[in-house]
Amino acid sequence: MKTWRKIASLILATAMVFAMTACTKDQGNQASSDSASGKYEIALITDVGTIDDKSFNQGAWEGVVAYAEENKLTYKYYKPSEKSDDAYLTSIDLAVKAGAKIIVCPGYLFEKPVYNAQDKYPDIKFIILDGYPHTGDYTPVVKENTLSIFYTEQEAGFLAGYAAVKDGYTKMGFMGGIAVPAVIRFGFGYVQGADYAAKELGLADGSVEIKYTYVGNFDATPENMAKAASWYNEGTEVIFACGGAVGNSVMKAAETAKTKVIGVDVDQSSESQTVITSSMKNLTKSVYDALTEYYGGKFRGGEILYLDAGVGGVQLPMESSKFEKFTQKDYDTIYNKIINKEIKILGDQDAADASKLETTKVVVDLID
Structure with missing residues (x-):
């Protein structure tokens, strides 16, 4: 865990640099890696905050940055225009159009948007943190292209x-x-x-x-x-x-x-x-590990994971x-x-x- 705390500190500095030098496009305040093609294969959609919120969004974003930088992959985050299912889905649409192969969605606010997106984009992988896809009745519907991650708070x-x-x-x-x-x-x-x-x-x-x-x-x-x-x-x-x-x-x-x-x-x-x-919650590590599994051909789609102390989840x-x-x-x-x-x-x-x-x-x- 000490190693991860050191990594997280380095990632924070990196993330802040990207935030300050971000390209402002469709929705503003979007930090990304350089991409000559304009395509970004790892995406993160924020909930109602930004990736430097010193909380949930930032922890997840640092996991994206760590994995992408280490493996020289393109990445970008999208901030919805408002707090609504439609706005979250619009951001997911934008990420897919920009080439996203896997999209990280931090927070329970994404439960219904991801429920719809996992059917709309069956070839795109989704990682949802602290939530699982459902129609509104809280019955889990986790498709093979979605991984749901919870923590033992x-x-x-x-x-x-x-x-x-x-x-x-x-x-x-x-x-x-x-x-x-x-x-x-x-x-x-x-x-x-x-x-x-x-x-x-x-x-x-x-x-x-x-x-x-x-x-x-x-x-x-x-x-x-x-x-x-x-x-x-x-x-x-x-x-x-x-x-x-x-x-x-x-x-x-x-x-x-x-x-x-x-x-x-x-x-x-x-x-x-x-x-x-x-x-x-070890948000950074959990996102990093999920991306590692995806790119290693071991994405645990269709599963709901509960990360506890035994796996360094908290x-x-x-x-x-x-x-x-x-x-x-x-x-x-x-x-x-x-x-x-x-x-x-x-x-x-x-x-x-x-x-x-x-x-x-x-x-x-x-x-x-």
């Missing part, structure tokens, strides 16, 4: 909650975006990890407090910042900001309050000095984390326990809400 959240308590935090917060399954899993894992660490430390029952909410969006807003500020003013020491741009609001509040934040999806340590660690970025007590040895020990299934971590289908996780050391305060 409950494990990533567990690592973050465990590390925070081991580092001495007992007044904590979870501020999720929209209560979609992935966000719920992050939150459930966070609560369980905190409880597990508190038990190991011999803390009293109820000694760890976690304020818990879903703000209902994935945006940086004054309202989200105000909510985070109020939590910090009430004594919360660290908030797990699990909602895309919601994290920017939480970080600003933490900078004012001189408190701490846990980032999500990718390593967000460069975003603010308040970020002590990030609960990561992690904390220990090299950039700002822990004072929690060590690499501590991390390796708990990570191996998760790999070996020595710990049962509940997911989004295992409890009605975070307060029903039957923790003993952690008290969850659900906040509307």
Whole structure:
């Protein structure tokens, strides 16, 4: 995993260079490799953000850049004109017209667009992250030209909650975006990890407090910042900001309050000095590996994969984390326990809400 963290850092620098020197065409803000023919065989469609969003799009894009640069392949990303199924399909159409052989679609917003595109373009391969194609009824319809990838967010959240308590935090917060399954899993894992660490430390029952909410969006807003500020003013020491741009609001509040934040999806340590660690999905590695399989003639079309700690699918970025007590040895020990299934971590289908996780050391305060 250390190797991948180093690679990710190099890729970030590369991606930013391409972003600054991008060609502006059909939809604007499109970074690409040089292509004399105007054809780009690896494509990525962003959801509602850009490839330098320090979150889901960027993590996936870095995987594209890494593989394409290493193998001297052309690549390009497309930013839809709006948040709609039609706009996503239009971007897919543009990518296909520009020569795409394989298209990466990061996020559950692509579930219905990819459902349609996989039939419209049977010779094109699709990789969808955090979602699977369906018509709207959530019945998976994953064709042979589509690979669906999910992550065990409950494990990533567990690592973050465990590390925070081991580092001495007992007044904590979870501020999720929209209560979609992935966000719920992050939150459930966070609560369980905190409880597990508190038990190991011999803390009293109820000694760890976690304020818990879903703000209902994935945006940086004054309202989200105000909510985070109020939590910090009430004594919360660290908030797990699990909602895309919601994290920017939480970080600003933490900078004012001189408190701490846990980032999500990718390593967000460069975003603010308040970020002590990030609960990561290894997006870069998963996209890189899927492209490797495709070009190696082993594309796992028709499958739904769940990438867990056992395959390096989730992690904390220990090299950039700002822990004072929690060590690499501590991390390796708990990570191996998760790999070996020595710990049962509940997911989004295992409890009605975070307060029903039957923790003993952690008290969850659900906040509307």
